Amino acid sequence: MTHSWMYLAAKMGFTLRIATPKGYEVDRDILEDALKMAKESGAKISVMNDPKEAIKNATIVTTDTWASMGQEDEKEERLKAFKGFMVDSLQMCVARKTAKFLHCLPAYRGQEVSSELMDMHSDIIFDEAENRLHAQKGLMVWLDRQRKK
Numbered sequence: 001m002t003h004s005w006m007y008l009a010a011k012m013g014f015t016l017r018i019a020t021p022k023g024y025e026v027d028r029d030i031l032e033d034a035l036k037m038a039k040e041s042g043a044k045i046s047v048m049n050d051p052k053e054a055i056k057n058a059t060i061v062t063t064d065t066w067a068s069m070g071q072e073d074e075k076e077e078r079l080k081a082f083k084g085f086m087v088d089s090l091q092m093c094v095a096r097k098t099a100k101f102l103h104c105l106p107a108y109r110g111q112e113v114s115s116e117l118m119d120m121h122s123d124i125i126f127d128e129a130e131n132r133l134h135a136q137k138g139l140m141v142w143l144d145r146q147r148k149k
């Protein structure tokens with residue numbers, strides 16, 4: 001998800017701050033590619049290891065699961081590494097008062113996001129999940145048409 005956000009910011013020209021624990025930084029080649037694209041759009045993309053610094057004055061805060069499919073054997077190690085990165089009300093205090101929280105789902109409450117925050121922003125989180133479904137269906141139609149050409 002982080003790499004997709006970097007390309008989106010680079011194309012659309014918005015500010016994106018990414019926070020990861022040391023050792024879990026974004027792919028350098030993808031970052032360099034996104035930064036080159038950002039020069040055209042005016043996007044500002046930065047990577048750091050402090051989640052509060054990344055969230056400070058943000059209008060949108062998002063996170064993803066810490067161990068995705070295929071990384072189950074790394075789950076315990078990742079839980080330790082990402083300690084302090086859970087987005088909760090305390091983390092959101094440094095964002096703008098009107099900030100929204102997003103999550104691409106599935107979410108693990110009490111790990112990358114607090115239950116309270118999930119419940120507070122569930123309306124837009126579930127809209128995001130529904131919109132992703134429609135985008136994926138559109139992509140499948142487009143791929144099918146490309147295959148038939």
